[in-house]
Amino acid sequence: MELDSLSSLEKREILFTDIKNAIEVAWINNAKLPNNDAIIRSVLTASDIDSAEARLRRFAPFIKMIFPETVEAKGIIESPIIEVPELRKALNREKIGANLAGRLYMKMDSELPIGGSVKARGGVYELLKYTEGLAVDNGVLDSYEDDYCKLGSPSARAFFATRKIHIGSTGNLGLSVGLVGKAIGYETIVHMSADAAEWKKDILCSKGVIIKVYDGDYGDVVSKAKAEAMVDANGHFVDDEDSKDMFLGYAVAGKRLKKQLRQQGIAVDKEHPLFVYLPCGVGSTPGGITFGLRQFLGDHVHCIFVEPTQAPCMLLGMVTGLYNNITVQDVGLSGKTHADGLAVGRPSSVIGDFIKPFLSGIITIKDKRLFDYLRLLWESERIFIEPSSCAAIHGPVCWSHSPEMRDYLEDNNLLRYMENATHIIWATGGGLVPENIRQELLAKKV
Numbered sequence: 001m002e003l004d005s006l007s008s009l010e011k012r013e014i015l016f017t018d019i020k021n022a023i024e025v026a027w028i029n030n031a032k033l034p035n036n037d038a039i040i041r042s043v044l045t046a047s048d049i050d051s052a053e054a055r056l057r058r059f060a061p062f063i064k065m066i067f068p069e070t071v072e073a074k075g076i077i078e079s080p081i082i083e084v085p086e087l088r089k090a091l092n093r094e095k096i097g098a099n100l101a102g103r104l105y106m107k108m109d110s111e112l113p114i115g116g117s118v119k120a121r122g123g124v125y126e127l128l129k130y131t132e133g134l135a136v137d138n139g140v141l142d143s144y145e146d147d148y149c150k151l152g153s154p155s156a157r158a159f160f161a162t163r164k165i166h167i168g169s170t171g172n173l174g175l176s177v178g179l180v181g182k183a184i185g186y187e188t189i190v191h192m193s194a195d196a197a198e199w200k201k202d203i204l205c206s207k208g209v210i211i212k213v214y215d216g217d218y219g220d221v222v223s224k225a226k227a228e229a230m231v232d233a234n235g236h237f238v239d240d241e242d243s244k245d246m247f248l249g250y251a252v253a254g255k256r257l258k259k260q261l262r263q264q265g266i267a268v269d270k271e272h273p274l275f276v277y278l279p280c281g282v283g284s285t286p287g288g289i290t291f292g293l294r295q296f297l298g299d300h301v302h303c304i305f306v307e308p309t310q311a312p313c314m315l316l317g318m319v320t321g322l323y324n325n326i327t328v329q330d331v332g333l334s335g336k337t338h339a340d341g342l343a344v345g346r347p348s349s350v351i352g353d354f355i356k357p358f359l360s361g362i363i364t365i366k367d368k369r370l371f372d373y374l375r376l377l378w379e380s381e382r383i384f385i386e387p388s389s390c391a392a393i394h395g396p397v398c399w400s401h402s403p404e405m406r407d408y409l410e411d412n413n414l415l416r417y418m419e420n421a422t423h424i425i426w427a428t429g430g431g432l433v434p435e436n437i438r439q440e441l442l443a444k445k446v
């Protein structure tokens, strides 16, 4: 017993040193609980996700109206799940040596309408919820049972034009919320850091969204944007560091994925474990999706976050128990990464503590690998996703590369079922990256 606890302390020490030195690590979360135990302590439940999903359904006729690309899906913003057998083969080849048993899939949120990234879930949901409340309070809608297409009437649009939406974003959140804000008719202001991609600014500008650019990193931009929105009486700030609504918007993915898996005949149970790999920035996206997956698929889904070695903010917060009270810069890391959606120094204030009982673990990845995976995916499947997204491709590889991950399988009696396992790489973005930038990224060496 004493020896055991000593060695776990030593392990922690080694892990912490490796994190500080930007070495790729794997951390297994010993605080994970069975879903029934975890949910008792949780302030949110499956019924919160149900009501978020119902809200998205109420809005669907209106979404269909303002975003013609959603007509086929009847105004529901959703992406397909596809099997990627060629990627699996490529990962299993000697060079990478994943030795992955089971089947490999990708959840194509990179193809989501309204921005081409996962932000079209949480970001759009947050703004729709705000819009609904505002519309009912101001008589634009009579009630929550009203015809939501009324939101597109000239008088409704005139009303929304008197209101302002502020978003602080390094990119994809600004893109999704900017597009939907403007489409509803709000005056929409996206506050971005100087290093945000030009093409994202171009798309937003072309739609009439106002862009404000600031020096500093993501955290700086958010605090400046927030300060500006605060003094604006008609303004609403879409906050991805501290939004329960955004979180629930992401969580709806769990409910919908359950249905998609059933449609594809993919079982999730003791003999058929499901592993899901999610890129993590502030944690809102992977946290929300993990919560949704655990609520609707139960204990046989294992969620793993992936962070860049230079910006492992969620990992650092969890390992130290300091959550959002520590930054990666505090331990000497730069916070800089080519995975721009994950270039975050401080995790969300609401995710870490909340998601811990639902989470299996966190792994980190060096930037160099992101581009290796980007090319590998393109060469094997002719699928393009952005570098941030590529972090998730490290997930299926970790089982053969990391003794800690191997231990997780052993400790959870999973080894014997790996032949039947399903692995899902959550492709979080890249759908709108222009062709010239794609070519640049495909050729990039770091």
Ligand SMILES: *Cc1c(COP(=O)(O)O)cnc(C)c1O
Pocket (backbone or CB within 6 Å): 117, 118, 119, 172, 173, 279, 280, 281, 282, 283, 284, 285, 286, 341, 342, 386, 388, 389, 428, 429, 430
């Ligand atoms: C935002 C984003 C993430 C991470 O989401 P967080 O909520 O910041 O953790 C991952 N991938 C892409 C492409 C993103 O845009």
